Each structure stands twice: as structure tokens, then as C-alpha cells.
Amino acid sequence: MENALENASQTAKATENLPLIISVDDHTVEPATVWQDRLPKKYLDTGPRVVRAPLKEMTFLGGRFKPVMGEPGDDGPIGDWWVYEDLRRPLTRLDTAVGFSRDEIKLEVITYEQMRPGSYDVPSRLADMDVNHVQSAVCFPTFPRFCGQTFTEAADRELGLLCVRAYNDWTVEEWCGPQARGRLIPLALIPLWDAELAAAEVRRNAARGVRAVAFSEIPPHLGLPSVHTDYWDPFLAACDETGTVVAMHIGSSSRMPSTSADAPPAVGSTITFANCCFSMVDWLMSGKFERFPNLKVMYAEGQIGWIPYILERADVVWEENRGWGGVADKVHRPPSELFADHVYGCFFDDAFGLRNLDSIGVGNVLYETDYPHSDSTWPKSREVGEAQMGHLAPDVVERIVRGNAIGLLGLTPDGLWSPR
Structure with a gap:
């Protein structure tokens, strides 16, 4: 009985004062003026801009999102649309759903006035972070998509590069600028179509204190070379040299996992981790971690419960099949060891993963x-974290909730971002 009371007391102590959270995966909905304020005048009519227009039709099946914008005067719900070259992309309730009950969240177009201001306004975001026990946050983009695919898919490469740089300038100077007080942590984009330009953009932003860059979980899905080639080496060398973390968000290959063209969104939503799983095996078997010993990668919104088995299987394959598996000459350590030194899993709701933390690694x-x-x-x-981490020791909780992020992202000891 005495031991039971002691254990219960330790559990309560671990979570009764959950440390302030550093969230490594939040999102920003870009204000309508981000590119119009920063592009040369000759590009204002083709660069990203917002128009208000009706929706003609919209589907999201088999992991594919297909909206069709109506003409002025057409019937249909009105929303704000990003227009860029031939692209027509509406703001939707899925872009900014907080403040609505689960049953109210539908695939529908919305305007800026219909979303929570914290989605795009810095003071409002900080207030919402305060409500949520969050001190600091890394934010992935919305219109550019999770690693800048929007600009990669555009026809005008010169304009695309200007758009990437404009986004990064807005992120560093405004979104994460003085009014954020170090609580918003910048995440840079790169021009994925040119690894040398990507390396230059990593270094440009690292020089002003940016320590994370968005990348695609599976580049070949974007028509780009895989991590098994040497195409990305200039980019990876820049990340290795500057301590820039390669951050990959689910959906950053422009393809959410699904099973068939007519599968409802619930199928893909259940298996969102799948691309992260495939991607991690790619990296572990690529030899890149041995070539670039300071390289770190993280998987945003991929959850962590699937990781132990994949590491177990990868080690078996490396041990028993590397002779014919094409990795003997470039992967010289067990994949699980490479994972421990180079890979980070990110979660927000994964009780199973937390029960198997010893098989993943507290530091990862x-x-x-x-x-x-x-x-x-x-x-x-905070409540979710307390419920799921109640069985963990206080020092373990602290590392998961903020300590690991501070070390990985080069934050101050207080958990804030400081520009150079």
C-alpha cells in the first residue's frame, strides 16, 4: 500500500506542473499581403494574391484535394482564394478549425473573417498559445504547402525563387519578428528544384538564426530525385554545416496516404503516419547520415507509436540482407543507431507510443x-499531455515537452528563439 501511494504521488508530481510546451508543429495561415508587399511590381499580377469568389465544387477523395473556383456572380458559398499563375486554392475550414466543435468542421471554403485571428495575427496567436500552455511554436506554412511545393510546381522559376525568399523574409521579420518576443520559431522554405539554390537559402537564413527548414518526406512524389541520389548533397551539406534541422510534415509530398481513388478522407486520416514511415526507412538506408554526421531530421505530425517495429525490422534487414540489399557499402551501423543520433518523431496524441518510449528513445x-x-x-x-504522460518521470516529461526541442532548434535555455 505504501509503495502504491508513493507511485501515485510520483505520477501526480510528473504532470501537476506540466512544463510550458514548445510545439514543434503548428501552422500559420499567411496574411493576404505577404507576397504583394514583397514582390517586384512586374510580378504582382501573377504572384500570390487573394481574391474573394464562390466555390463551384470541391472534393477530397483518395488523398487528393480538388477545388474549383466559380466566376463572379455564380451561386455557391463564398470564400477567399489564393491565386498564383494558374493555381486557384481556397482557404478552407480544415486550414483553421480551432474554436469549432468536431461536428462543425467540414470541408468548406471560408474567408479570413470566418477564421480564428490567431491563425494569421501574431498577438492573437500568442494569446491562443497562452490559453493552451504553449510557450513557443514552430509553424509550417499553408498556401506554400508544407515544404513549398506550390512554388516548385509553378512555371516561372524566377518568380518561384522570389516567392520562397519573400516567404522566408516575412517569417523571420514579421511572423517571428519583435512582436513575437521569441515565442515563434522560424521555419524556412527552399527552392526544391535546385539543390544549389536550396543550399544558398539555408545559409542565408541560418545567418540570421533560422535553425529549421521544411523538406518533402518523399521527394519523388513531387517529381524530384530521391535521397538515395547525390542530387541533394549541396543542400544536405548546408544543413550539416549550419545545424539546420530538416523538418518533414505529413503531406509534404503532395500526396496523403490512401488506399483507393474513392476512399473517404477518414481512411487517409487514419494512416497519416505512413509516408513518414516510408521516408524514415529511405533516410536510414540512404547513407546520408554517415556522410553528413551533424544532419538531423524530424517528422511533424507523424506520431511515434509505429517507430519501434520499423527500427526492429530495419535492423534485421541490415544485419541479414545488406549484402544483396544494396546498402552494405554505405550504411555501416545498425539503422536503430542512426535513428538515435539523427531522427526525431513528433506527436500530439499517441498514448501507445508513450507506453513504448524505451524502444524509441526519450531524446528522440x-x-x-x-x-x-x-x-x-x-x-x-496541457490536459492531453498530463493524461498521456502521467506515468513518466518529471525529467522525462520535461525533455519531451520542451527540453529536446530547445537542444534541437538551438533555442535559448528559456525556450525562446533569438535572431542573430
Whole structure:
């Protein structure tokens, strides 16, 4: 009985004062003026801009999102649309769902006035972070998509590069600028179509204190070379040299996992981790971690419960099949060891993963809240964390909730971002 009381007391102590959260995966909905304020005048009519227009039709099946914008005067719900070259992309309720009940969250177009201001306004975001026990947050983009695919797929490469740089300038100077007080942590984009330009952009942003860059979980899905080639080496060398973390978000290959063209979104939503799983095996078997010993990668919103088995299987394959498996000459350590030194899994709701933390590694796990998406635990991320981490020791909770992020992202000891 005495031991039981002692254990219960330790559990309560671990979570009664959950450390302030550093979320490594939140999102920003870019204000309408980001590119119009920064592009040369000759590009204002073709660069990203927002128009208000009706929706003609919209589907999201088999992992594919297909909206069709109507003409002025057409019937249909009105929303704000990003227009860029031939692209027509609406803002939707899935872009910013916090503040609505789960049953109210539908695939529908919305305007800026219909979303929570914290989605795009810095003071409002900080207030929502306060409500949610969040100190600091890394934010992935919305219109550029999770690693800048929007600009990669555009026809005008010169304009695309200007758009990437404009986004990064806005992120560093405004979104993560003085009014954020170090609580918003910048995440840079790169021109994926040119590894040398990508390396230059990594170094440009690293010089002003940016320590994370968005990348695709499976580049070949974007028509780009895989990590098994040497195409990405200039980019990876820049990340290795500057301590820039390669951050890959689910969906950053422009293809969410699904099973068939007519599968409802619930199928893909259940298996969102799958691309992260495939991607991690790619990296572990690529030899890149041995060539670039300081390289770190993280998987945003991929959860962590699947990791132990994949590491077990990868070690078996490396041990028993590397002779004919094509990796003997480039992967010289067990994949699980490479994982421990180079890979971070991110979660917001994964009780199973936390019960198997010893098989993942306390130092390889990061916490997130996914604000303002429909999966977000806002405004109860603290309660969710306390419920799921109640069995862990206080020092372990501290590392997961903030300590690991501080070390990985080069934050101050207080958990804030400081520009150079």
C-alpha cells in the first residue's frame, strides 16, 4: 500500500506542473499581403494574391484535394482564394478549425473573417498559445504547402525563387519578428528544384538564426530525385554545416496516404503516419547520415507509436540482407543507431507510443499541438499531455515537452528563439 501511494504521488508530481510546451508543429495561415508587399511590381499580377469568389465544387477523395473556383456572380458559398499563375486554392475550414466543435468542421471554403485571428495575427496567436500552455511554436506554412511545393510546381522559376525568399523574409521579420518576443520559431522554405539554390537559402537564413527548414518526406512524389541520389548533397551539406534541422510534415509530398481513388478522407486520416514511415526507412538506408554526421531530421505530425517495429525490422534487414540489399557499402551501423543520433518523431496524441518510449528513445521525441488544424489538441494540450504522460518521470516529461526541442532548434535555455 505504501509503495502504491508513493507511485501515485510520483505520477501526480510528473504532470501537476506540466512544463510550458514548445510545439514543434503548428501552422500559420499567411496574411493576404505577404507576397504583394514583397514582390517586384512586374510580378504582382501573377504572384500570390487573394481574391474573394464562390466555390463551384470541391472534393477530397483518395488523398487528393480538388477545388474549383466559380466566376463572379455564380451561386455557391463564398470564400477567399489564393491565386498564383494558374493555381486557384481556397482557404478552407480544415486550414483553421480551432474554436469549432468536431461536428462543425467540414470541408468548406471560408474567408479570413470566418477564421480564428490567431491563425494569421501574431498577438492573437500568442494569446491562443497562452490559453493552451504553449510557450513557443514552430509553424509550417499553408498556401506554400508544407515544404513549398506550390512554388516548385509553378512555371516561372524566377518568380518561384522570389516567392520562397519573400516567404522566408516575412517569417523571420514579421511572423517571428519583435512582436513575437521569441515565442515563434522560424521555419524556412527552399527552392526544391535546385539543390544549389536550396543550399544558398539555408545559409542565408541560418545567418540570421533560422535553425529549421521544411523538406518533402518523399521527394519523388513531387517529381524530384530521391535521397538515395547525390542530387541533394549541396543542400544536405548546408544543413550539416549550419545545424539546420530538416523538418518533414505529413503531406509534404503532395500526396496523403490512401488506399483507393474513392476512399473517404477518414481512411487517409487514419494512416497519416505512413509516408513518414516510408521516408524514415529511405533516410536510414540512404547513407546520408554517415556522410553528413551533424544532419538531423524530424517528422511533424507523424506520431511515434509505429517507430519501434520499423527500427526492429530495419535492423534485421541490415544485419541479414545488406549484402544483396544494396546498402552494405554505405550504411555501416545498425539503422536503430542512426535513428538515435539523427531522427526525431513528433506527436500530439499517441498514448501507445508513450507506453513504448524505451524502444524509441526519450531524446528522440518532440511534442506538438497542431494549432489551428482539426487534429489540434488546442485549447487542451496541457490536459492531453498530463493524461498521456502521467506515468513518466518529471525529467522525462520535461525533455519531451520542451527540453529536446530547445537542444534541437538551438533555442535559448528559456525556450525562446533569438535572431542573430
